[in-house]
Amino acid sequence: MxxxxxxxxxxxxxxxxxxxxxxxxxxxxxxxxxxxxxxxxxxxxxxxxxxxxxxxxxxxxxxxxxxxxxxxxxxxxxxxxxxxxxxxxxxxxxxxxxxxxxxxxxxxxxxxxxxxxxxxxxxxxxxxxxxxxxxxxxxxxxxxxxxxxxxxxxxxxxxxxxxxxxxxxxxxxxxxxxxxxxxxxxxxxxxxxxxxxxxxxxxxxxxxxMPKAEDRDKWREAHRVALKTIIDSEVTGPKTGGLSVYGTNVLTNVVNAMGGMGTKNSQLTTFEGAEKLSGETVRETILVDEPTCHACPVACKKEVEITEGPYKGLRMESFEYEPAWSLGANCGNDDAGVVAKVIDQCNDHGMDAIEIGNVISMYMEASEKGYVPGPGLAWGDGAGMVKLAEQMAMREGPGEILGLGTAKAAEAYGHPEIAMAVKGQAVPAYDPRAIKGEGIGYATSNRGACHLRGYTPASEILGIPVKTDPLAWEGKGALLKIFQDLHAFSDSLDLCKFSAFAEGAAEYAQQYEAIVGIALSEEDVMTTGERIYNLERRFNNLAGFDGSDDSLPERFLKEPGSGPAANSVCELDEMKAEYYEARGWEDGVVPDAKLQELSIS
Amino acid sequence: MEVRVYATLRPIVGGRSVSLPDRDGATIAQVIDDLIARFPALRERLLSEAGEIRPYVAVMLDGRDVRHVGGLDAVVAAGAEIDIFPPVAGGA
Structure with missing residues (x-):
């Protein structure tokens, strides 16, 4: 080749x-x-x-x-x-x-x-x-x-x-x-x-x-430029940027402050116990090491050791923002030991720590409302969470149904409305009533609810590439498309998503050219990402999905959040219209002309 | 008035928040000035040379980034909550 x-x-x-x-x-x-x-x-x-x-x-x-x-x-x-x-x-x-x-x-x-x-x-x-x-x-x-x-x-x-x-x-x-x-x-x-x-x-x-680029001079320059953006960034800068110092969990306090922290199965969007689970508190109290991945100076992994309570002595390295939310605020739990324990169970039994937090919170709401047999599980019951996680992995007791995931389990209980899920997959840690780009993002993600298909919080919280108002829906459809296409390209290189806090299409293109030997413009990068996103959508269309599946749980559309999102719901229909127009899709379906335009066959 | 700060700003102020004298009707700019008077090292972390809020820094007034609610001229009402974040992002 x-x-x-x-x-x-x-x-x-x-x-x-x-x-x-x-x-x-x-x-x-x-x-x-x-x-x-x-x-x-x-x-x-x-x-x-x-x-x-x-x-x-x-x-x-x-x-x-x-x-x-x-x-x-x-x-x-x-x-x-x-x-x-x-x-x-x-x-x-x-x-x-x-x-x-x-x-x-x-x-x-x-x-x-x-x-x-x-x-x-x-x-x-x-x-x-x-x-x-x-x-x-x-x-x-x-x-x-x-x-x-x-x-x-x-x-x-x-x-x-x-x-x-x-x-x-x-x-x-x-x-x-x-x-x-x-x-x-x-x-x-x-x-x-x-x-x-x-x-x-x-x-x-x-x-x-280890493979090395044949054109060493071209590679050295591409590598130097990309590495410099990572090191100079106030987000990714080693030992100085927020992501490097506190890990992904540096988001807990900011998302909570803006009213975007889904709490008790997203019935609220602010959580009193957020600070106790935040990256700042973790660093102050239980951090023991900061491991990294191949070729990464950022070292966002934060290894912790629990120092008190029933899980004292537990040491693990994935106390990330997503499970800190899904097993924390989302379950009404502010005990870091419980969060660490259930994440560790997920790591050992092999389970998605985002989904499992949503399964548990759905079960807690179902318990509160009398939708499940027996006493169920109360908000914040840490020991009960640990037991339920074990039962799910082993498919025992309520774990037999709950092992099907949030959406299918809520359906089995006769109450699909309490499943915070899209296309059968549970939502991540950015409430779409406070961060609206994530609303259209969850709805149109090709793999079910997901924040990483198009990370609009980069714009809505941080201001990359431009600062947008998280509570405004206008423009979010078009903004999302840009993020989705850019991420589809970097996921195909395959570079860590966090590179996008510093690098952009220019750095991606330069590195690709130095390694592969094909010159790409920034426009080529975005078109390639668009092609990949449309191929995924075409797959889903052929599997039976259309615009009716690009939806959100009704709670996000009709029940306002709390705190700064107290008067806010997610305007999904408006954003969908804008997004489909930007995509050139017809009710969530890729038309033949678009397939041909992007050389998809 | 309590101004809460986060992440890499905390070591600069030596805690989670800073108590400032109440100044009813003050603007965000005045609050930031008061804060910098107490902790001069915050100036380069929060403001550009032109005196604007630096890119990626979030100064929040009642949970809203002040860029979207009046900027530095936004008026701080009695009992308002102010949170200041350095550039923070994550995702996993």
Whole structure:
């Protein structure tokens, strides 16, 4: 293949037969869809959008981008891609750490799994080959124990991506986990692994085989410029920027102050206990380490150790903003120990820590209103939350229903109106009555409610690229499209989303050109991102989704929030009209003319 | 009047908030001036050389970024809440 950057090596693993076939990268697809998210979605698209996500025919891909595992700053990312059993949409879910880089160092752009193994297996990846090995001894074990056993077995320079009991037991929001505390969290990728009897992917590789750009001068300049923007940024600057010093959880106080913190299943939008769970308090009280990912000077990970209460001694490294919200304000809980414990359960059992907080808060509201049998669970009942999380992973007691996720469980209780979910996936930590760009963002996300498809808070809170009023809806449809397209491109390189707090299309294009050897303009970057976003939407259209699915829970549309959002609801219809016009879509459907314009076939 | 500050501003003021004398009807600009008089190191963190609120810094009056409710001329009513954030963002 003429393109630089790629290993030009992909494994197709048929779990049913146990056969592994190798192929190169399709150059035309690589030009159009880049890698990771974009190329991964193309693999899933070509596999058939009508596939039952719970059938062996569903394809599960681990796909790198051309920058993954290179010297590029923040390039330790890959995408898990599949058809989601939680939403029925296409999904790409990314993780950091070192697994992605090691997969590239082991010689691969992608691993594509189809079929279903007769008995549990794991894939062992090293030196350009993949072997399926029996995992009967690992089945039933948590992620942490699984990783410990495989580390003992295979030694250094190893990364393990594994499912826990949740994936094995068909929890629809089960995740693939990586290096104990990092998740391909959203969309139920772990449930697909469990359905396929694929316990883990084990990758051995070291940086001696790190790919390097052939044109060293061009690369050095591209790298220097990108790194300088990260270092100079007041957000990402190592040891100085808010994200670097306090981690993602630096958002808790600001979102609460602006009335955007969904509380008690989004019945309110301000939470009295926010400060106790904030990044500032975590740093003051329980922070013990600040690990990072491949090639990242920001080190936003914040490792904590709980120092008092029933979870004293618990040490974990993913006390992030999203679960601090989902398991905190959202559940009426201000105990950091409980938040850390349930996140740790999610990491060990392999579950999405955003979804599980919403499942619990929905169950708490259902309990309060008498919608569930028995006493249910009271707001802020920490011990009860921990017990319920265990029951979900094991599908025991109420966990049998709750393991289906927020939307399906609320439906089973006969009260879908208390599920804060879109297309079957629960909402993240920005209430759309106070941060309206997230309202149109959640509604039109191609993978169900998601803040990372188009991160409008960059504009609405911070002012990147321009400051917009979070309470105003006008202009948010067009603004969202810009973010969605830009992120679709960076997710395909695959660079961390946080690069976008400093870098933009110019830096992305420069790095792509230096590695791959194709010159891109900033306009090309945005058009490529638009193509990827439309391919995802086309997949969803073929899977049966249209504009009626681009919706929000009625609570956000009719019940005002509290505090600064006390008089505010989310004007979704107005923003949808604006957004569809910007997209050129017809009621949520990509018309043929748009497909042709973007060379999607 | 209590002005709450966050993140990397806290080490500068040595706490979560700063008590300032009540100035009924003061503007946000006057409150910031009072704050900087107490903690001069805040000036370069909050204001540009031209005296405007620096990009990405959020000065909130009752939960609203003052850029959207009158800017530095916004009047602080009795009992109003003021929160000041340095550039903060996250996402995961």
């Amino acid at each position: 003429a393109l630089g950057g790629y290993a030009d090596h992909v494994a197709r693993v048929d779990l049913s037969s146990g056969s592994v076939a190798y192929e190169g990268i399709n150059e035309e697809d690589a030009r159009l869809y880049i890698g990771a998210r974009g190329l991964g979605v193309k693999y899933v698209y070509d596999n058939d959008p009508a596939t039952d996500p719970n059938s062996p025919d569903n394809l599960l891909g681990l796909v790198n981008g051309p920058l993954t595992g290179t010297e590029a700053t923040m390039s330790g990312r890959l995408a898990f891609v599949t058809k989601s059993p939680l939403t029925g949409t296409v999904v790409d879910s990314h993780m950091g750490g070192w697994s992605a880089a090691r997969l590239r160092w082991a010689g691969f752009d992608a691993l594509l799994f189809t079929g279903k193994a007769e008995a549990p297996v794991y894939a062992y990846v090293e030196g350009g080959t993949v072997e399926l090995r029996p995992a009967g001894d690992l089945w039933g074990k948590g992620v942490h124990e699984t990783i410990a056993i495989l580390n003992e077995r295979y030694g250094d320079n190893l990364s393990v991506m594994a499912i826990g009991q949740a994936g094995e037991n068909g929890v629809l929001f089960a995740s693939f986990m990586n290096e104990d505390d990092r998740a391909a969290g959203r969309g139920g990728t772990g449930a697909v692994g469990g359905m396929k009897n694929l316990k883990a992917v084990v990758v051995k590789g070291d940086r001696s085989t």
